[in-house]
Amino acid sequence: MHNILRKIKPHFEEGGRLHTLYPAYDAFETFLFVPNHTSNRGTHIKDSVDLKRTMVLVIIALLPCLLFGMWNTGYQYHSQLTSGMDGYQEVYSIFDHFLFGLWKVLPLIIVSYVVGLGIEFAFAVQRKHQVNEGYLVTGMLIPLTMPIDVPLWMLALSVIFAVVIGKEVFGGTGMNIVNPALTARAFIFFAYPTKMSGDKVWVHSADSIDGISGETALGQLASLVNVNPLNTEVINKSKEFLGDGLYSLSNSFFGIIPGSIGETSVIAILIGALILLFTGIGSFRIMASMFVGGLSMAYIFNWVAPDTNLFMSLDPLHQLCIGSFLFGMVFMATDPVSAAQTNRGKIIYGFLCGVLSIMIRVFNPAYPEGVMVAILFMNIMAPLIDHYVVQANINRRLKRIKVNE
Amino acid sequence: MDIKLSKGADIKIKGIADRVYANIPQSDFCALKPTDFHLLTPKLQVKVGDRVDAGDVVFYDKNCDAIKFTSPVSGVVHDIVRGEKRKILEIIISADQEIKYKNFEKRDLASLDRQSIIDDLLVSGLWPLIRQRPFATIANPQDMPKSIFISGFDSSPLAPDNDFVFHGDTDLFQLGLDIVTQLTDGTTHLNLDGNSNAAKVFNNAKGVQINHIYGPHPAGNVGVQIHHIDPINKGDVVWYLAPQDIVSIARFFRDAKYDRSRIVVLSGSMVKKPRYCRVMQGMSISNMIQDNLIEGDKRFISGNVLTGTRIQKDGYLGFYDFQLSIIPEGNYSEFFGWLLPGFSKYSLSRTFFSWLSSTKEYDLDSNTHGEERAYVVTGQYESYMPIDVFPVQLIKAILIEDIELMEHLGIYEVDSEDFALCEFACTSKIPVQSIIRRGLDLIKKECS
Numbered sequence: 001m002h003n004i005l006r007k008i009k010p011h012f013e014e015g016g017r018l019h020t021l022y023p024a025y026d027a028f029e030t031f032l033f034v035p036n037h038t039s040n041r042g043t044h045i046k047d048s049v050d051l052k053r054t055m056v057l058v059i060i061a062l063l064p065c066l067l068f069g070m071w072n073t074g075y076q077y078h079s080q081l082t083s084g085m086d087g088y089q090e091v092y093s094i095f096d097h098f099l100f101g102l103w104k105v106l107p108l109i110i111v112s113y114v115v116g117l118g119i120e121f122a123f124a125v126q127r128k129h130q131v132n133e134g135y136l137v138t139g140m141l142i143p144l145t146m147p148i149d150v151p152l153w154m155l156a157l158s159v160i161f162a163v164v165i166g167k168e169v170f171g172g173t174g175m176n177i178v179n180p181a182l183t184a185r186a187f188i189f190f191a192y193p194t195k196m197s198g199d200k201v202w203v204h205s206a207d208s209i210d211g212i213s214g215e216t217a218l219g220q221l222a223s224l225v226n227v228n229p230l231n232t233e234v235i236n237k238s239k240e241f242l243g244d245g246l247y248s249l250s251n252s253f254f255g256i257i258p259g260s261i262g263e264t265s266v267i268a269i270l271i272g273a274l275i276l277l278f279t280g281i282g283s284f285r286i287m288a289s290m291f292v293g294g295l296s297m298a299y300i301f302n303w304v305a306p307d308t309n310l311f312m313s314l315d316p317l318h319q320l321c322i323g324s325f326l327f328g329m330v331f332m333a334t335d336p337v338s339a340a341q342t343n344r345g346k347i348i349y350g351f352l353c354g355v356l357s358i359m360i361r362v363f364n365p366a367y368p369e370g371v372m373v374a375i376l377f378m379n380i381m382a383p384l385i386d387h388y389v390v391q392a393n394i395n396r397r398l399k400r401i402k403v404n405e
Numbered sequence: 406m407d408i409k410l411s412k413g414a415d416i417k418i419k420g421i422a423d424r425v426y427a428n429i430p431q432s433d434f435c436a437l438k439p440t441d442f443h444l445l446t447p448k449l450q451v452k453v454g455d456r457v458d459a460g461d462v463v464f465y466d467k468n469c470d471a472i473k474f475t476s477p478v479s480g481v482v483h484d485i486v487r488g489e490k491r492k493i494l495e496i497i498i499s500a501d502q503e504i505k506y507k508n509f510e511k512r513d514l515a516s517l518d519r520q521s522i523i524d525d526l527l528v529s530g531l532w533p534l535i536r537q538r539p540f541a542t543i544a545n546p547q548d549m550p551k552s553i554f555i556s557g558f559d560s561s562p563l564a565p566d567n568d569f570v571f572h573g574d575t576d577l578f579q580l581g582l583d584i585v586t587q588l589t590d591g592t593t594h595l596n597l598d599g600n601s602n603a604a605k606v607f608n609n610a611k612g613v614q615i616n617h618i619y620g621p622h623p624a625g626n627v628g629v630q631i632h633h634i635d636p637i638n639k640g641d642v643v644w645y646l647a648p649q650d651i652v653s654i655a656r657f658f659r660d661a662k663y664d665r666s667r668i669v670v671l672s673g674s675m676v677k678k679p680r681y682c683r684v685m686q687g688m689s690i691s692n693m694i695q696d697n698l699i700e701g702d703k704r705f706i707s708g709n710v711l712t713g714t715r716i717q718k719d720g721y722l723g724f725y726d727f728q729l730s731i732i733p734e735g736n737y738s739e740f741f742g743w744l745l746p747g748f749s750k751y752s753l754s755r756t757f758f759s760w761l762s763s764t765k766e767y768d769l770d771s772n773t774h775g776e777e778r779a780y781v782v783t784g785q786y787e788s789y790m791p792i793d794v795f796p797v798q799l800i801k802a803i804l805i806e807d808i809e810l811m812e813h814l815g816i817y818e819v820d821s822e823d824f825a826l827c828e829f830a831c832t833s834k835i836p837v838q839s840i841i842r843r844g845l846d847l848i849k850k851e852c853s
Contacts, residue, residue, distance in 0.1 A: 038771040051781060
């Protein structure tokens, strides 16, 4: 294998016919082999970790969400298809659910990677720099935040938008201001709202087959604002959040509810979070402070909730388990490039992410998922937070001079 | 004063030296390397074929004539190696078997004053041993430092154990301290490792303030110690020197001769028997390594593996180095190295399964383990930076050459060596140390 690479290498090097494609060759070679580079300046030894390793660990952390998402896709479809038909529920096995989901999700992932990496390679070749590994994670995150039936061309378009406008215009990996995966989701949300919201998109074929409801917990809750709490319909709806209802705490925790592909299962997200925290890749400061921020906001709402607003009076922990709050907290807010960079800044950033997520979610029922916008907003605010944290350091130093004088 | 540090890391690398001395015959060649001194423009005083005694001037500082660099051995100037733009890299002297020392004037030790000490140090060529912060350059003899720092221990990987090196040098060391303390009207600080027992020589030292530093590397870096004990503000100057150099100075004043023999540790996983040896400063390493190496491609480093200078197998020890590290050259490719579990891949993070065996020592080589990338993973540098300086923001200020911002962010308090661990740990393989050095050089040039 290595010999083949070595044989074709001269074509890509200085003076070779395909020299302009060198970044592409380089990306491929270093993908297969950690290169034989030795340090020429500075430290003579280096840590074994590199960006490829970091990114691949994030993907491993995402795998539980992905696998569960595939199963849940099949499960939601099959269970709604057979609901009300006694004896038919057992027709589909776990494998049927999973294979169905695999069949639906795989095209999304392939499109996301092919389109995104294609653009990355093109930019690398044009700018003559190496291909950065950042997109490996973005390319996995984008499909996981999408509803199952999103048309592939829309997905491709949002990937193009995210990579070009979200990242490359700023100079590529490491330079972007907002999280590219969220940029993709925001793009498709505002460009094609009918495919990204409402009660017809979160379960496969919900818009074409009658009887399949693609409503998410948040959508359901949004309809429980400013209502008469004694109305039977309202009572029935709110029952779905209790006991063994569709959106009960345990169902939300295990993730057996409709939603974006990767966001539903708290357990899968927690496994991912543990991997990220243990390896030190995900910031504990951001995750913890965002959780605290979200929880406190939810408690405050819970405390002041009027009888007519069942969204606000939802149990705070339950509030955090539904929607994409935890998924955003673990995989989106912690993106080191777009988050605050200073340690103290991270705590402030995370806390405000949490507060804003719940606030937008609850106060804007027409627009039931606040996490995406909250994190994007805080991405933009992060440099400002950092600025003040750094300024505090500068002031400490100036103060020391004054004390001495 | 006790300083407790939590940030930093001790790298678990194989090849630590036994506490044994090896007898090393003197090498035939010795070299002075002007590149050991930051921002120095050397002016040669000898040419090829000239005879020099130990203590004769070889070159001096073009910007400050008084600072002279003298030959540690007697012999004949063998070669002057030049690099790009005729920059002088090495002045090689072929050494006599028996060193002939130049006779300096003998002083009455009781009647020494500050100016006469400075004059003697300048004339003898010992002055360059005294360096200053900020900038980590040779001290300016006209300055009055607000304090002097001596780091009594070296916390870097495979560093010499001063408890062993200084066994029995009590009188000489105290004499050196008595001389050096007169160079400042402030305090002289002797900083000792709080984690282990320091040498008696240090504990009994008089006339200095003894501080204990607790914590992992870079606790032994003088920059870290200055920051916590007597921080540098803009305009301040602090001088510092290594404990073995205190002994060199003492020996000069006692014997009136330029004797630069020193104890150097030979360490690293490519050395058969890592141990200590007494050699002359600037000596070729060829005798030290003879018959004591393991087969394979090797990298020879004058200094430690984090901050040292790469030299050839017949190269010379640097002016400030007390250590020769020899590690395997990592010029191999690894199939899917970034994907494998990595039970034997050392990392400060827990991204490889090597965290399972956290006490094991590793045979680290010079492979970079990946290519340079854009800066992505935040929070990494901060965990290895025991100084209250924001490393990433400082690096960015240097890259955009904003001098005012660099000053505000504390560049006067740091040297590139304080960032060595950041560079080691960096996921994106960014050359942090050379960026810091670039910033320091830029300020020095702009402000002089």
